[in-house]
Amino acid sequence: xxxxxxxxxxxxxxxxxxxxxxxxxxxxxxxxxxxxxxxxxxxxxxxxxxxxxxxxxxxxxxxxxxxxxxxxxxxxxxxxxxxxxxxxxxxxxxxxxxxxxxxxxxxxxxxxxxxxxxxxxxxxxxxxxxxxxxxxxxxxxxxxxxxxxxxxxxxxxxxxxxxxxxxxxxxxxxxxxxxxxxxxxxxxxxxxxxxxxxxxxxxxxxxxxxxxxxxxxxxxxxxxxxxxxxxxxxxxxxxxxxxxxxxxxxxxxxxxxxxxxxxxxxxxxxxxxxxxxxxxxxxxxxxxxxxxxxxxxxxxxxxxxxxxxxxxxxxxxxxxxxxxxxxxxxxxxxxxxxxxxxxxxxxxxxxxxxxxxxxxxxxxxxxxxxxxxxxxxxxxxxxxxxxxxxxxxxxxxxxxxxxxx
Amino acid sequence: xxxxxxxxxxxxxxxxxxxxxxxxxxxxxxxxxxxxxxxxxxxxxxxxxxxxxxxxxxxxxxxxxxxxxxxxxxxxxxxxxxxxxxxxxxxxxxxxxxxxxxxxxxxxxxxxxxxxxxxxxxxxxxxxxxxxxxxxxxxxxxxxxxxxxxxxxxxxxxxxxxxxxxxxxxxxxxxxxxxxxxxxxxxxxxxxxxxxxxxxxxxxx
Numbered sequence: 175x176x177x178x179x180x181x182x183x184x185x186x187x188x189x190x191x192x193x194x195x196x197x198x199x200x201x202x203x204x205x206x207x208x209x210x211x212x213x214x215x216x217x218x219x220x221x222x223x224x225x226x227x228x229x230x231x232x233x234x235x236x237x238x239x240x241x242x243x244x245x246x247x248x249x250x251x252x253x254x255x256x257x258x259x260x261x262x263x264x265x266x267x268x269x270x271x272x273x274x275x276x277x278x279x280x281x282x283x284x285x286x287x288x289x290x291x292x293x294x295x296x297x298x299x300x301x302x303x304x305x306x307x308x309x310x311x312x313x314x315x316x317x318x319x320x321x322x323x324x325x326x327x328x329x330x331x332x333x334x335x336x337x338x339x340x341x342x343x344x345x346x347x348x349x350x351x352x353x354x355x356x357x358x359x360x361x362x363x364x365x366x367x368x369x370x371x372x373x374x375x376x377x378x379x380x381x382x383x384x385x386x387x388x389x390x391x392x393x394x395x396x397x398x399x400x401x402x403x404x405x406x407x408x409x410x411x412x413x414x415x416x417x418x419x420x421x422x423x424x425x426x427x428x429x430x431x432x433x434x435x436x437x438x439x440x441x442x443x444x445x446x447x448x449x450x451x452x453x454x455x456x457x458x459x460x461x462x463x464x465x466x467x468x469x470x471x472x473x474x475x476x477x478x479x480x481x482x483x484x485x486x487x488x489x490x491x492x493x494x495x496x497x498x499x500x501x502x503x504x505x506x507x508x509x510x511x512x513x514x515x516x517x518x519x520x521x522x523x524x525x526x527x528x529x530x531x532x533x534x535x536x537x538x539x540x541x542x543x544x545x546x547x548x549x550x551x552x553x554x555x556x557x558x559x560x561x562x563x564x565x566x567x568x569x570x571x572x573x574x575x576x577x578x579x
Numbered sequence: 580x581x582x583x584x585x586x587x588x589x590x591x592x593x594x595x596x597x598x599x600x601x602x603x604x605x606x607x608x609x610x611x612x613x614x615x616x617x618x619x620x621x622x623x624x625x626x627x628x629x630x631x632x633x634x635x636x637x638x639x640x641x642x643x644x645x646x647x648x649x650x651x652x653x654x655x656x657x658x659x660x661x662x663x664x665x666x667x668x669x670x671x672x673x674x675x676x677x678x679x680x681x682x683x684x685x686x687x688x689x690x691x692x693x694x695x696x697x698x699x700x701x702x703x704x705x706x707x708x709x710x711x712x713x714x715x716x717x718x719x720x721x722x723x724x725x726x727x728x729x730x731x732x733x734x735x736x737x738x739x740x741x742x743x744x745x746x747x748x749x750x751x752x753x754x755x756x757x758x759x760x761x762x763x764x765x766x767x768x769x770x771x772x773x774x775x776x777x778x779x780x781x782x783x784x
Contacts, residue, residue, distance in 0.1 A: 244721035249647065253654035254722060257687040264695035286658050290688075293662040294695040296669065320645040325655065328642045 399429030
């Protein structure tokens with residue numbers, strides 16, 4: 175190729191708009207692709223105070239007015255937002271003389287925009303499936319859920335390749351949408367480990383005091399307080415852990431289960447050992463992760479498990495449930511501890527083991543740090559993604575769509 | 580002239596008055612030796628393609644079968660309309676002059692095709708949400724109105740069937756009157772006026 179490869183990323187969230195894991199994923203993937211000489215255009219939803227167009231680390235970011243159309247419900251809003259996103263993206267590609275080589279959509283939230291752009295410009299189209307409706311809801315129960323499920327199926331049908339961040343998700347997507355296996359590619363999610371590097375003379379003891387007494391170990395949960403994340407399993411495990419060691423259980427994040435979780439802690443008589451911080455900004459969260467004596471990821475459904483990687487990058491030992499993508503990240507008793515999903519007894523065993531055996535905890539820390547830097551760094555992941563684009567572009571170049579008329 | 584017509588109803592699928600009208604128009608265009616394609620919806624009464632009376636008729640269906648309302652159904656169906664229109668465009672060496680869109684349903688597809696491929700469109704207004712919903716302003720009605728507004732804003736020309744509708748469109752959507760053509764289907768000059776409107780909107784004879 176004479177000129178640099180160019181990709182247009184579609185995503186409903188991009189910093190400073192952060193709703194879940196897609197935002198940091200697309201941000202890190204895009205800027206690392208740019209480092210590898212790929213011209214990246216990100217088209218995303220607007221955010222108060224963020225400019226309509228800016229260049230971040232070589233990445234062209236365009237934000238479209240996403241609340242222009244009133245909508246009766248979230249799904250309808252998504253489709254209307256896609257209409258506006260598609261319109262703006264189409265104008266942008268047209269202004270570039272069609273100079274976009276591939277389109278890349280992240281989740282069903284931008285499915286229809288991506289499908290439309292693929293057909294009007296006749297370019298290879300990629301979809302990263304970060305999650306699925308059938309996984310999030312543990313089944314499809316309503317027309318609303320089925321509509322989203324079918325939209326996801328349509329997206330996987332239209333994509334040339336479907337990228338998943340774990341082997342677990344590959345199997346899951348193949349099962350959920352009956353996708354031919356050769357359409358699926360595994361490229362792991364990454365962690366920005368430089369952000370966790372130890373700062374010189376960093377003293378976190380004052381900071382730690384805000385969350386726990388000096389004699390209390392910190393057990394940290396980070397995630398939305400929803401059923402699939404399993405925060406209730408951790409609350410149920412608290413009494414057994416306290417039988418062995420003094421600890422404070424800190425829950426970071428919000429969700430519809432928050433009141434239920436407080437009630438459960440009250441009933442178990444451990445409310446004074448449990449703290450709900452709500453949503454924390456990145457910097458505070460990273461400090462807290464560095465202070466954590468153990469980080470727990472008790473998910474019941476987890477497409478990937480980025481929060482486990484972040485804890486490992488922060489140097490906190492991890493205890494994860496054997497669910498979704500988590501067992502691929504953690505090698506049991508080598509760089510973390512695996513416990514049975516949905517089982518408070520198993521979870522309390524794992525936490526207690528890490529908190530009571532310091533040599534063991536240190537070994538997990540060291541091995542985890544090495545793994546993060548080798549396997550989950552964004553530089554490698556961007557290169558793998560670029561390879562996927564190039565392989566497909568090579569196939570594409572032999573097909574009628576590539577013929578310039 | 581090479582014209583693609585978008586209509587959500589077309590015989591044999593008849594919902595209101597639009598189906599027969601669009602059929603009459605397409606047939607008349609073909610009789611006048613203009614190139615016309617119709618892109619419409621089919622619910623299994625018909626196949627994906629046929630050529631009744633010489634009108635090249637493409638029918639799309641919605642890949643998403645389950646819906647929570649007409650809006651999600653229409654918005655997803657637009658992608659298939661857009662895909663078929665893009666296929667027509669590439670198959671005819673990019674020689675498409677104009678798209679004529681009937682009512683709000685397929686305005687999203689027309690707008691993307693305009694922005695992406697520089698194909699202008701005409702918005703032919705049969706009815707508007709303000710009248711259909713008797714002034715209701717729930718988010719559902721407002722969504723449809725926002726799409727109708729987008730049509731009035733992005734279209735080269737608006738075609739209405741009466742002076743009354745011209746006034747209404749101007750009142751409701753502040754559409755500039757000089758972009759609105761009143762063409763009565765009952766007028767003797769009906770097809771002549773339509774062809775003239777197409778020509779003045781960028782279609783070459």
